[in-house]
Amino acid sequence: MKKYLILSLAFAFALTTKAQIFLQKTSDGSMLWLNKQCYNTCLVKGMTDKDATLSIAKDELTKYYKGKEVSIRIDPLLNLGEGYMLTDSSIIASSSIGILYGAYDLLRLQETGNLSHLSKTEKPAVNLRILNHWDNLDGSIERGYAGKSIWKWDEIILDKTGEFKNISKDLRNRLITYARSNASIGINGAVLNNVNASPQMMTSEYLHKVKVIADIFRPYGIRVYLSINFASPMALGYTKTADPLDMKVQLWWKKKAKEIYASIPDFGGFLVKANSEGQPGPGDYHRSHADGANMLADALKPFGGIVMWRSFVYGANHKGEDRVKQAVSEFKYQDGKFRDNVILQSKNGPLDFQPREPYAPIFDNIHQTPQIAELQITQEYLGQSKHLVYLAPMWKEFFRFVSPDKLKGIAGVSNIGDNANWCGHPFSQANWYAFGRLAWNPSISSEEIAHEWLIQTYECKDERFTKPVEMMMLTSREACVNYMMPLGLHHIFKFDHHYGPEPDGFKAEYPLEWCPVYYHQADSNGIGFNRSSDGTDAVGQYPEPYRSLYDNLATCPEEYLLWFHHVPWNYRMKSGSTLWEELCMRYNMGVSMVETYRDYWHTSTKEYMKDHITEWEMTDSLLNVQLASAKEWRDVCLKYFQTFSKMNIDE
Ligand code: GCV
Secondary structure: OHHHHHHHHHHHHHHHHHHHHHHHHOOOOOOOOOOOOOOOOOEEEOOOOOOHHHHHHHHHHHHHOOOOEEEEEEOHHHOOOOOEEEEOOEEEEOOHHHHHHHHHHHHHHHHOOOOOOOEEEEOOOOOEEEEEOOEOOOOOEOOOOOOOOOOOHHHEEEOOOOOEEEEOHHHHHHHHHHHHHHHHOOOOEEEOOOOOOOHHHHOHHHHHHHHHHHHHHHHHOOEEEEEEOOOHHHHOOOOOOOOOOOHHHHHHHHHHHHHHHHHOOOOOEEEEOOOOOOOOOHHHHOOOHHHHHHHHHHHHHHHOOEEEEEOOOOOOOOOOOOHHHHHHHHHHHHOOOOOOOEEEEEEOOOOOOOOOOOOOOHHHHOOOOOEEEEEEOOOOOOOHHHOOOOOHHHHHHHHHHOOHHHOOEEEEEOOOOOOOOOOOOHHHHHHHHHHHHHHHOOOOOHHHHHHHHHHHHHOOOOHHHHHHHHHHHHHHHHHHHHHHOHHHOOOOEOOOOOOOEOOOOOOOOOOHHHOHHHHHOOOOOEEOOOOOOOOOOHHHHOOOOHHHHHHOOOOOOHHHHHHHOOEEOOOEOOOOOEHHHHHHHHHHHHHHHHHHHHHHHHHHOHHHOHHHHHHHHHHHHHHHHHHHHHHHHHHHHHHHHHHHHOOOOOO
């Protein structure tokens, strides 16, 4: 009996150990691209400081670097800023964060097999590399598709006097993983809350909680910023107005800034959406954007803070004008009127994060105010967390037109939520990763980034896996453009949630600029929005050579054709097909690309992802969803447009 007992205990033990090993190996995606084998063999030399950031660097290298020894040295005279010099056995930087970035780079190069003959110097292209979270205080996320907000405000407990008391272990760990992941790709700032901001964010209670987050992020080089509601002092009952020229309002913001910096000395500043989509702003008091931004800038200036003022405004002062022109119309004449700590933040395209847009001409029209480019990582208009769409090629396309040298910063609207794998679709993690890598160095290729991400995330270097999957990633944005809105079509999404197609969308109670029919302008003659010089003249906001190139139907690149021109259905395209035939061809091509991804993934990738079976299965099932959506887009759009073209739909 005793013998059986011992045997069965031993068996149970073996099973549990096996199960544990299995559990450890089976990833749910929560480790992102930081799935690294722990060696604990590296000796880190040259640590003189008791510096939290350096300790993290030391810890990362000791645990994960295979080399026997790494020496680190800080030399402020080298003026490397956040940058570093790297060999396979040394990191030299001007700051401790430079050392940490160097450590992460070394580990990345190790994982991707690029350590030999290593000798390089790295400096970030722009100083501000910031995630914008559109998280609401109630835990919901505007345009978030990966669960609820990761800022669990209720789990940061304050005592009766408002001082910090406790934070749950889970939350602390998750915040550390967030900060570590960001630091590993060079992101150095986070705006914690939605640009459609609640005034409550400015209450002392929330600011105390923000301090707790800022303290956790600091050693990882992440500064905290907040979106503010322009009417906060009035909404919270302290003033009767939010007029930026009112002394009491100015004083309130000055005191608020002082309060914030007393507990968060490295607080980054404010992000502001004003007089846009119903948000309050200086325009409510007949004041200009410059008046509003400057009032906040004056409050932050003594502490080194900045104001990131968004140019995403339409339907106010320039109501009725072509929506894509309104930002330039509004801000061009205020250029030069902003304080030097105000930065204008604009989306990459002139409309709203469409799968393809020409670049926003505001980047060429503002000369005296520094600018930040806002990219969208969360796939609001690109299939959300249901479609595999790798966004690096889209952002690289933008940088072909807007040189990072012109920019002070790059912001990315985050796709992060509290789902176990952070981003919903396993491949949406690649977009977070790519954003950080490109904000650091916009000249890295999309291929390189996809390759790095794939190898680190799925721990597989076998080219029979990486090559085809990278190809899938690299072509996926073009596939999405094709099955949703080829040839420059735009904003023909379903109202409100922006997922599926609604080309016939029109609601009399909505502003026209929200209605799909306003954007495609299909009629019996043709399709497309005439923004040429004999249309709304949006082309006039572009410098040469783009102005003439886009203005002329014959030279306008076909990917922007229907963005800039209303084109007859039988217009001859470069391929020799008519516009209608080309439209059918593109929609069909988009669908067949997704079909190819789905089939390839299902039949040929599982064996390489044995330790990532959850992620494999999720991707497998989501590719079916994506295929069904792609077919829906094609069928709904072509059937609707056919009512105008009266031509046959080519299969
Ligand atoms: C945060 C679009 C989105 C809104 C978003 C807005 C903005 O309109 O649909 O959800 O609001 O852009 O960027 O301010």
